[in-house]
Amino acid sequence: MTDLNNDIFKTIDPDRRGTTSEEVISQLREMIHRGDLRPGDRLPPERDLAKLLGVSRPTLRAGIRSLAAVGVLQSRQGAGTFVVKADGPPSLDSSPLRLMASLHGFTSAEMFEARQALEMAVAGLAAERATGDQMASMAEEVTGMFASLNDPEQFLVHDVRFHQTVAAASGNRILTSLMNMVATILFDTRIKTVKRATDLKESAEMHRHVYRAIREHDPEAARHAMSAHLSKAQRAWEAEAQETSEAGGDDSNNSDGNGNGAGLAP
Amino acid sequence: MTDLNNDIFKTIDPDRRGTTSEEVISQLREMIHRGDLRPGDRLPPERDLAKLLGVSRPTLRAGIRSLAAVGVLQSRQGAGTFVVKADGPPSLDSSPLRLMASLHGFTSAEMFEARQALEMAVAGLAAERATGDQMASMAEEVTGMFASLNDPEQFLVHDVRFHQTVAAASGNRILTSLMNMVATILFDTRIKTVKRATDLKESAEMHRHVYRAIREHDPEAARHAMSAHLSKAQRAWEAEAQETSEAGGDDSNNSDGNGNGAGLAP
């Protein structure tokens, strides 16, 4: 191969601090921090990159895998390894939080509470900053909810999209990411609840209240409306959960590589 | 070796969905979800576990590495691989968020805003639920701040501990984890700001206001006090940043394996 301008890949010195693979991770991280690697970029082939960094291929792969696990890199067999390209809103992998929830026995109440806190914050910010387009999207989703009162699955689609639109309107991608992270974990729960929900109409109404508060640029009202909506949703879920008694069991089995379970995108 | 009761490790069938290593990850995740693996547990040696799962050692290592990257497992050479034991509050690795921040160019303003939202939520909950012990700890840290007005570094230690105590008092470990995640990233920034802060006294006062609101079980006051405190801190940082003009440069080089930069524990 021709020797490219690969000065950006510095050979790893043996005077490293930790293990070799950790050093590889640091190298790649620094390249991302510095901007040498940008979203969508493709990394050199593993065999070449391993030589450039002065490590073996398995060691390089170990580093790549670590970064892939946190959602920064993505490898596709036959194609190459790429820096993750964020089409829509940046998304943090929710599986770490999911694992931690299992590990420490987080209660659903905590999850709901965290989601409520995040959604309230996001709604308040959205009320301050939402653009006309964003408000139009919200109105559209609310309309979609009212149009899907007899189709719970479709209703949930509009529900999710509404919340994501509000999050986007907040203008804070970090809060949006965190909210999605928590919401994704609760999604499995929600889909069960909404399936026999008899009061989709009330839910749609509450969403409309949120929308109206945002449209009126009233942060406090938006926060309260959102809070009321989620409190109601939580109560509905709790009633459902109690009804199903201890049947419960496996709420997981959502084991698709990364933890981005449901289609939360467009 | 004797064949233990290792029925919990099911051999991976070739009728797997994705790649082999992904299947290994799913296996381990399920074992954690099911509770077969608990915090502090040690996994079988790689060579044995690879045989039990019916995969090669590199493949098994790939799976382990993925879970280690998200903070669920921890390998120590010579000792073994363990399920992470949470001493204090469960902690999410902040490096994913840090990388995403670099990747998408998150502004510090967004970071501050996210932190403010989380801290406000946490303060409000703490006002509702803080126990006597927790309030005593808060008071202690506030006292420590007033006692360290001439020692910025020591002041920051009390500052961090105060916020963590409040988070713990919120009773919501998810919000606490998310807050720590964001706060960790901002820590490097904070240490620079506080070092020449001339108004540590004012900062201490504001912390005391937060404490008093929590002591009085006044969530709204606690939220406002916390908000005011963080707004002030952000303004101080912005002034500092503007003063330092474009000097900025590398705010990274925090490359210790995991991204838990500062000592936030004790």
Added chain:
DNA sequence: AATCGTTAAATGGTTAGACCTTTAAGTACG
């Protein structure tokens, strides 16, 4: 007998090379 130093086994970390599977691009054929 108790303690400390040495040694050996266990365990994760790394390397090497080969082969397989998938992807994507190039090329020939219709």
Added chain:
DNA sequence: CGTACTTAAAGGTCTAACCATTTAACGATT
């Protein structure tokens, strides 16, 4: 011009070693 086949490239997996570190057992010394 477009489709289908071929082929090179790239990641995924495997085997088989060897290295580095940690732990624990063992024995010599006090």
